[in-house]
Amino acid sequence: MSHDNLGLNTTCVHIGEVKDEQFKSAISPIYVSTSYAFQDVDQKRYPRSFNTPNQEALSKKLAALEHTDRALIFGSGMAAVSSMLFALLEAGDHLVVQNTIYGGTSNFIREEFPKRGIEFTFTEGYEVADFEKAIQSNTKVIYIETPSNPLLTITDVRGVAQLGKSKGIITAIDNTFASPVNQNPIDFGIDLVMHSATKYLGGHSDILAGVVVGPNDLMEKVWRVGRNFGGNLSDFTVWMLERSIKTLGLRVKAQNRNAKKIAKFLEAHEDVKQVYYPGLKSHPQHALAKSQMKGFGGMLSFELADGLDALEFQQALQLIKPSLSLAGVETTTLSPHLTSHSLMTAEERAAIGISDNLIRFSTGIECKEDLIKDLKQALAKVKGENVMA
Ligand code: PLP
Secondary structure: OOOOOOOHHHHHHHOOOOOOOOOOOOOOOOOOOOOOOOOOOOOOOOHHHOOOHHHHHHHHHHHHHOOOOEEEEEOOHHHHHHHHHHHHOOOOOEEEEOOOOOHHHHHHHHHHOHHHOOEEEEOOOOOHHHHHHHOOOOEEEEEEEOOOOOOOOOOOHHHHHHHHHHHOOEEEEEOOOOHHHHOOHHHHOOOEEEEEOOOOOOOOOOOOOEEEEEOHHHHHHHHHHHHHHOOEOOHHHHHHHHHHHOOHHHHHHHHHHHHHHHHHHHHHOOOEEEEEOOOOOOOOOHHHHHHHOOOOOOEEEEEEOOOOOHHHHHHHOOOOEEOOOOOOOOOEEEOHHHOOOOOOOHHHHHHOOOOOOEEEEEOOOOOHHHHHHHHHHHHHHHOOOOOOO
C-alpha cells in the first residue's frame, strides 16, 4: 500500500515504525544497543550518527508529517536549532532573524554567534519587508517563528519563502507552536523546519527533545554538524516520542478547539484587556493565519485589566497550573518576563510588546467548561470578589 496519501491520524499511527519481523509485536521494539556489526552492514550504525533503528523509523514519521524527506531527532529543541544554524552558517556569514522569537533562541544567537564570527540582525518587525530590509550581501539564512512565543505574532510564511528563493537565501522556521497538524511550512517553500519536540510532538510534559526536518541535501549538512556536536536523543526517549506522536492529531485538534473557546471567553470578559490568539477575528493577522494554518493552535496570551496582578491571578487558579513549559495535555500558564524571556532586558521585552502583566496560556485537552469555570473563579478572586469555585 502506498503511504503517499494517508490521512493525518493514519500517518501519526503507522508511518515510521520499527517492524518486529521476529515476534510481530504491535508496537516498535526499542533498540538500545550502542554497538552494531560493521562488516556486513551497509551503514555504520552508532547512536550519535542518528542512525539507530528507532531514530531512522521516527525520522520517517516526522518527515511524512512535515511533507519532506528526512528528520533528525535531538536531545532538546535548542540542540536542534543550534545544530541547524551552525550547519548553515560559518564565520563571515549573516543571519536575518525575526525579532519576536522564543527567548532561548534569541539568547543563543546573541551569546554564541559573536564568539564564532557569525553576524546577525534581528528584524524591526515581522512583515516580509522587515526581513528584506535586514538582508545584507553576506546573508545566508532567514529564520522565522510563527505563531511566535509568546505573543502569537504571525509571519507570512509564503512571503518569506519567496523572498529567500529570490535572493538565494535559505529559509528556516521554528514550527513548534503550530505543530505539523496546523502548519506545514515546506508546502510554502520554506527550506528547513525545526520543532521543540518537548512541546506538541511530545505532548505529555515528559520528554525533552528537538527535531530538524527537511530535504535530503540540506539535512545532510545538518547531520554532519549534529553528529559532531553529539546532540542525538537517546533511543528510550525516541521510542517515547514515537508513542506520543501516535495521538498528535487527536490531541492538537482538541487543543485547537479548547483554545478558540477560551480565547473568545477571555476576549468578552471585562477584566481582560487584550487577548492574543490568531484564531480571533480581532487578531491583526487573522486572515494571514487562516491562509497558512489548518488550525490556530492551543497557545494564546492575554493581559488582565490594569490594576489586576498577573501572578496573583495565576496563583488563584485551581485546575490550571503554572508551568515553565507548554503544549502538554494539561492546561498551564506562565509569565514570560519571569521565565522564557527573562534573559532579555526590560527594554528589549518592551520593544517586542512583552509586558510584565502578559500571561501565556497553553490549552490542554480537558473539558472546556472546567477550564472556563477555573478562569472565572480566579478572575473574581484577583478582583477581590468572593466567588465559590
Ligand atoms: N522553540 C520554541 C518556540 C520553544 O517554546 C522552545 C522552548 O520552550 C524552544 C524552541 C526550545 O526547546 P527546548 O526547551 O526543547 O530546548
